[in-house]
Amino acid sequence: MKELDKKINTHFSGKVVRKDLTKLVKGNAIVPTYVLEYLLGQYCATDNEATIEQGIQQVKSVISNHFVHRDQAQIVKSTIREKGSHRIIDKISVKLNDKEDQYEANFANLGLNKVPVADDVIRSYPKLLTEGVWCILTMGYLRTDEKNSTPWIVDSIKPIQISNVDLEEYKEARQQFTKNEWIDLLVQTMGLNPDEFSFRTKLLQLTRLVPFVENNYNLIELGPKGTGKSHVFSELSPHGILLSGGEVTKAKLFVNNSNGAIGLVGFWDVISYDEFAGKTKKTDRGLVDIMKNYMANKSFSRGTSVYGASASMVFVGNTDHTVNYMLKHSNLFDALPKDYYDTAFLDRIHAYVPGWEVQKLRNDMFTSDYGFIVDYLAEILKDLRKEDRTNDFKPFFELSNSITTRDKDGISKTFSGLIKVIYPDGKFNKEEAREILDFAIECRKRVKEQLRKMDETFEKVDFSYSDRETGRKNGVETLEEVQYGRASVVESQFIPEQAVEPTFKQQTPREIQKELKAGQIILRDNQTGISYEKLFGDYLVGSTEITITDPYIRLPYQFRNLMEFIELVTKKVNIDQDVKINLITVNTEEYIEGFKEKLSQLEYGLESMGITFNFEFRESIHDRSIELNNGWKILLGRGLDIWQKTNGWFDLSEFIQAKRQCKACEVTYLRV
Structure with missing residues (x-):
C-alpha cells in the first residue's frame, strides 16, 4: 500500500474505500457510483484485505438480490x-x-x-x-x-445517502495532510490516478467540485469528447442532477404555472446540462431569459410570484474546432446554440474551464487507490455551502479597480469554492492563496475576453491584483493567450535579466542568429507550443562543448528526451569542429548496468558523426543545467523532463514536441 493510502486509512477510517472495488461490484447494474459506494461503505470501508473480500461478496449479493434490472x-x-x-x-x-x-x-x-x-x-x-x-x-x-x-x-x-457527517472532524483531519497529498486524495476520490495529471489539470478537475460547495455558482466547460466533463455531475453526488440540454423547459426547471409546483432549482444543489453545445440545437428563448435573471439575482418569477433558490448551474458540451481555430476565426463560445450565444447570458458565467486542456481518459488514468466514499464527500461539500470564503484572499491581495463587480463576483466565488475544497480548515499561506487566486482570475478572464470579441461594448479589463505587503502588481493571462495570442511563445514569456549589460564576443556569421539575452522563461502546466528548438536552439550556436547535468535520465521517456536534445545539437553546432557532449547523471543499482550499455551504444553512434560523448555518474547532484563553452549556462528547473506523459505511439505529440503538454517549470539563461 502506498504511504498516502496508509495515511488516508489512518485519519479517515471507515470513510474511505478502494476505488477499483466499484468496477468489481457494478457488473451490468446501471447505477451511479455514489449508490455503489454507499453499499461499499457499509461493508468495505477498511484496508483489511480479508474484510474487503468478504465485503465485496456481500455487496455483490445485495445488488444481485435487491437491485432491480x-x-x-x-x-x-x-x-x-x-x-x-x-x-x-x-x-x-x-x-x-x-x-x-x-x-x-x-x-x-x-x-x-x-x-x-x-x-x-x-x-x-x-x-x-x-x-x-x-x-x-x-x-x-x-x-x-x-x-x-x-x-x-x-x-x-x-x-441512498449518508445522513450525518462531522464537518469539524473532517477539517481537523485535513491538517494531517500536505496540500499535494490532500489534492491527490480528492483526485483519487473522483476515481482518477493523480500520478497521471499535472497540478494544473488537477485544479481543473477540482473546479468541477466548486458548484457543490458554492451556492448559485455558474460554470461552463467546453472541450473535446471523452475527457469526463459530465462524469462528476452524474456520479459523484446525490445532490446534483445531470440533464440533457434538450430536455429543459421553464416549467421543469423553475415553476409550473399550471399548478405552482417549484421546479428542479428548488430541490437540487447542482443542475448540470449535458451536451449543452451544438449550434443547430433548438432552445426556448423564454427559458434563456428566465435563466439570465436567475443566474444574476438568484431568483426567478413566473406569473406574479418571485422565488429564490441556491442551485448552481453547470453547462458542459463539446467543441467543434481546435482552440487555435476558435481564437482566430470566432471565439471560445463558438459551439453554443444560437439562443445561448448571448453576451448577457454568458456574462453571468463565473468561470470557464478549458476542457481542451484535459486529456482524453485512458485506462491508466483511473486509480485503484483509496479515496473518500463519494457520498461522504458529497455531504461534506453540502455542509461547506453554508460557509463564505469569498473574501479570504483580501488580507494578502487587492484586485485591480478596473475589474467590474460581476468579474469580482466570478473571481471571488471560484476562489472561495477551491479554498473550501482544498483548504476546508481555512489554513493556507499567501503563496497558496496566490496560486488559487491566479487560477480563479484566469477562469473569469476567459469569459470576459471572449465577450469582448463578441460585443465591442464590453470594455477591456485589467485582470491584475496587487500584493498588499509589497505593493507589487501581478497580471494574469489565460494559457491560450500565452500559446496562441502572440507571435512567439517563448519571447512572450521571457523575463530579461535587467542588471546584466549585454557583452558579446566576436562571432562568425553562422553564430549570429539574433541578440541573445540573459533572463528567465516560465513554462505553465498544460502549455503547448514549446520545443527544445525554441528554448535552446539559438543558445547552442557557436558552442563546441556541451555539458548536460540532469540526475533523472533513466526511464525510457527521459532517454528519449536526451536523444531529442542531442539531435538538436547536431543541427545547431558545427560538427566539422571537435564537438563534445558530456552527460552528468545518477542512476540506481537496479538500472545502472543496462543504462551504461545504452549510453555506450550512444557514444559509439555519435563518434561516427564526429561528436565525442562522455558520461559519468555523480551521486550528489541535485541541480540541472546545460553549460556551453560559448559563454552561456542554462539552468533547468526540471532538467530535460519538461513534458507530461503522452498517449503513446498513436498520439502525434509523441513525435512532435510542440504538441506535448508541459509541466510547470522555469528555464533561466545566464552569462558565464
Missing part, C-alpha cells in the same frame, strides 16, 4: 407477490395526484406507477418530488378486491 422487473414483482414483501434498490420519483389527494410513486426500473406513498415520507424526503432519487425500500404486496386500488405497498423507504 429492467429486464428482470417481472421476476422481482413475482418475488414481492410470493414473499409478501421484498427489499429493492430502484430510482423513485413521486407526484401528487390531486384528484385522489395522495402522493404516488413511479419506479424507474421496476416499471410500477401510481403506487401510494405516505405524506410523512414526502415531508422527510421532499427531493422525491423531482426527477427521481435512488432509494433502498421495502415493497409489499396485498391482494385487494377494491376497485381502482393497487396491491403494491411501500412499507419503508430511504434515499
